[in-house]
Structures are given as structure tokens and as C-alpha cells.
Amino acid sequence: MEKVIIIRYAEIHLKGKNRGYFERIFSNNLEKALKGIRHEIHRTSGRYLIADFDEERTDEIMLRVSKVFGVHSYSLGLLTENDEDSIFEAAKRVAPQSGTFKVETHRGDKHYPLTSMEISARIGGRLLAYDYELKVDVHTPAHTVYVDIREGGRALIFGTFVDGLHGMPVSTAGRGLLLISGGIDSPVAGYMMAKRGMTVELLHFHSYPYTNEAAKEKVVTLSKLLSDYTLVTKLTTVSVTHIQEEIHKNCAAELNVTLLRRFMFRIAERIALREGAGCLVTGESLGQVASQTLEGLTSSNAVVRLPVLRPLIGFDKEDIVAIAKKIGTFETSTLPYEDCCTVFLPDFPAIRPKLSFIEEEEKKLDIESLVEEALSSREVIRF
Numbered sequence: 439m440e441k442v443i444i445i446r447y448a449e450i451h452l453k454g455k456n457r458g459y460f461e462r463i464f465s466n467n468l469e470k471a472l473k474g475i476r477h478e479i480h481r482t483s484g485r486y487l488i489a490d491f492d493e494e495r496t497d498e499i500m501l502r503v504s505k506v507f508g509v510h511s512y513s514l515g516l517l518t519e520n521d522e523d524s525i526f527e528a529a530k531r532v533a534p535q536s537g538t539f540k541v542e543t544h545r546g547d548k549h550y551p552l553t554s555m556e557i558s559a560r561i562g563g564r565l566l567a568y569d570y571e572l573k574v575d576v577h578t579p580a581h582t583v584y585v586d587i588r589e590g591g592r593a594l595i596f597g598t599f600v601d602g603l604h605g606m607p608v609s610t611a612g613r614g615l616l617l618i619s620g621g622i623d624s625p626v627a628g629y630m631m632a633k634r635g636m637t638v639e640l641l642h643f644h645s646y647p648y649t650n651e652a653a654k655e656k657v658v659t660l661s662k663l664l665s666d667y668t669l670v671t672k673l674t675t676v677s678v679t680h681i682q683e684e685i686h687k688n689c690a691a692e693l694n695v696t697l698l699r700r701f702m703f704r705i706a707e708r709i710a711l712r713e714g715a716g717c718l719v720t721g722e723s724l725g726q727v728a729s730q731t732l733e734g735l736t737s738s739n740a741v742v743r744l745p746v747l748r749p750l751i752g753f754d755k756e757d758i759v760a761i762a763k764k765i766g767t768f769e770t771s772t773l774p775y776e777d778c779c780t781v782f783l784p785d786f787p788a789i790r791p792k793l794s795f796i797e798e799e800e801k802k803l804d805i806e807s808l809v810e811e812a813l814s815s816r817e818v819i820r821f
């Protein structure tokens with residue numbers, strides 16, 4: 439009898455012919471998530487088993503599994519031979535010592551000599567006769583002992599199903615470049631895209647020395663928290679300080695934010711193309727701030743050819759905050775450091791900037807050389 443963690447996967451089974459591909463990526467992702475902890479991963483039909491693991495770190499393994507996209511549910515359980523005595527020995531360890539219970543059997547191996555009902559009845563009967571103070575309640579038991587008969591003469595016995603994150607395994611749905619600020623929204627946007635299987639690369643703009651080292655550290659911390667889900671362990675940073683100074687010096691103040699955002703998108707597109715990313719991802723949500731009006735979004739889209747995905751476009755702030763709390767980024771996101779967008783912030787940013795006015799103002803800047811200069815400030819942080 440051996441302790442195992444049983445992992446059932448979600449949605450992957452929908453993928454027909456591509457199933458092998460999805461499964462390979464899924465198990466790679468599990469490997470990555472468990473890096474640094476001793477374990478083995480085995481596949482049995484429709485499930486993965488984590489075996490031979492460092493038992494002192496069971497909780498940590500369970501926590502890490504809870505953050506892997508594509509996991510439908512998981513259970514800590516026992517792997518045994520599938521004869522009745524072995525199943526009973528395992529069931530004894532999984533069952534509570536008192537209270538109401540039932541045994542529920544799933545027969546993955548259809549050649550097994552007993553039916554599911556017979557197995558449940560026999561194991562349940564033996565548990566009742568054993569020295570515990572148990573009572574059977576098949577309708578609303580306080581505990582269920584699950585028996586899953588597998589192929590190859592084995593059985594899995596466990597007591598709980600923990601709900602996983604669902605979604606698709608990351609890196610099955612292309613690569614995107616997330617514009618990550620230190621705020622609440624963008625980490626959540628990255629999480630949402632990763633949930634659909636996207637590999638989410640990270641890009642942050644800073645305006646050092648107007649923004650400080652702590653502001654950057656905050657983004658690194660957010661990136662690390664996000665990497666539990668995205669499995670991406672690298673952040674690119676680019677300075678937009680000079681761009682902001684030039685905009686501030688030369689252009690209409692109410693367009694500061696609009697113009698800066700257009701620069702961000704231009705730079706992001708070039709980095710995306712270099713990294714093989716097929717889209718940009720932002721944490722924008724319609725109407726949330728002055729730059730997130732339809733006109734604002736359109737004016738940033740106008741400078742790039744890559745699609746810009748905005749998974750939070752229809753979300754209320756409360757919805758976004760709830761996800762940020764669930765995924766553990768909220769606390770860090772609300773630390774009070776300046777973001778580059780708050781430097782040189784005008785009193786009255788343009789809410790519905792006209793494209794013709796924007797383009798007129800941009801003529802006052804040497805766009806190409808500012809973009810090139812910013813790109814040359816590029817740094818890559820690995821964590």
C-alpha cells in the first residue's frame with residue numbers, strides 16, 4: 439500500500455485526436471509545478487498519480503497542484519492491490535473511526551469479478567464489523583470512502599475530492615505578452631488567459647528614477663505569485679522615463695496618458711514579436727479609468743497589428759478584486775508604490791481623445807528613436 443495523490447484532469451478529454459499532445463503538456467506542467475520536491479508522476483487512464491513523494495511536504499504538493507490549470511479534482515489516497523483484503527486494509531486507514539459513512543465504488547477495470555455495488559457492500563460491511571463506531575448512511579453520510587478499481591490489478595482508495603482550478607493546461611493555447619503593472623488588474627488578466635491555456639510572458643514599464651526600486655520589486659513579487667499558475671519565471675522590464683519626459687515637454691497635457699499608452703503598445707508589440715508572442719494582454723476594463731473608454735482603447739489598438747486581448751473588459755472592479763484575493767495577488771497589488779502611469783499624470787486626462795489630435799501631437803516626437811531607445815533599456819529578470 440502506497441500513499442499517492444490522484445489527479446483527474448479537466449476538459450482535456452474533449453480534445454479528441456490531440457489528446458496525447460494535451461496530456462504531455464499537462465504532465466510537464468505538473469512536473470514544473472512540483473520542481474524541487476521529490477516525487478514521481480505516473481499516468482493511468484484518465485488520471486495522473488503522484489507517487490514516491492516527500493511525505494513531509496504533502497500539504498505543499500497539494501497546494502501546488504491546486505494551482506495547476508487543467509486539474510479537475512485531486513485527492514490524497516492510497517494505491518493498493520485490488521484484492522478485497524488489500525482494499526479493506528486501505529479503506530480502514532481512509533475511513534473515520536466514528537460517524538456515518540458509505541463506500542462508493544467506481545470500477546475502471548470492467549473485468550473485475552465483483553460489481554461496484556458488491557464491492558461497496560463488502561468493504562462497507564467489513565468496516566462496520568471492525569472495531570470502529572461507524573454507521574452506514576447511504577444518502578447523507580458524513581464521510582465517504584471511495585474505491586476506484588484501476589486496470590493492472592490495482593485500486594485507489596481515498597476519502598475526499600478537492601476541486602481543482604479547471605481550465606486548460608498552460609502552453610496549449612499560444613503565447614501572449616502581458617503588460618503587467620503593479621496594480622490589481624493586470625495579474626488577474628494574466629491569470630485569466632493562463633486559465634485558457636495561454637503561455638503568459640511578462641512585460642513591465644517603469645520610469646526610474648521617478649518610480650523607485652520598491653515599485654519594481656513589487657512587480658517582481660507579483661510576477662512570482664502569478665508564476666505559480668502560469669509557470670513562466672521571467673519578467674522583462676523597459677524604461678519609459680525619457681518617453682514620458684518628452685511627452686510632458688512637448689505635447690498637450692491632457693494627452694499624456696493616451697500618448698504614453700500608445701508608446702507602451704508599440705514597444706510591447708516589438709518585444710512580443712521577438713519572443714514569439716501572438717498577442718498583447720492587458721488588464722483594461724471598459725470605463726474603469728479615463729484611458730479605458732472605447733476611444734482610449736481604440737487609440738492604443740491603432741498603433742499595433744497584433745491583437746490585444748483584454749480578458750477583464752466586462753468585469754466590475756469587485757469581480758476583479760475577488761479573483762485577485764483568490765489567487766493571492768491582492769495584498770501585494772495594493773502596496774502603495776507609484777506606477778509609471780501616475781508620474782506626470784495630468785489633472786484632466788482626455789476621456790475621448792480624437793485620433794487626429796493624437797496624431798498631430800505625436801508629430802512633435804521622434805517616435806521611432808524613442809521606441810528604439812526604450813527597447814535598448816530592456817532588462818530580463820529571472821526568478
Ligand code: ATP
Pocket residue numbers: 616617618619620621622623624625641642643644719720721722726727729777778779
Ligand atoms: P492595473 O490594476 O493592472 O494597474 P489599472 O486599472 O491601474 O490597471 P491602467 O493603469 O490604466 O489601469 O493600466 C491599464 C493596463 O495597462 C494595465 O492593466 C496593464 O495591462 C497596462 N499597464 C499599465 N501600467 C503598466 C506598466 N507600468 N507596465 C506594464 N503595463 C502596464
Ligand code: MG
Pocket residue numbers: 619620621777779
Ligand atoms: Mg495601473
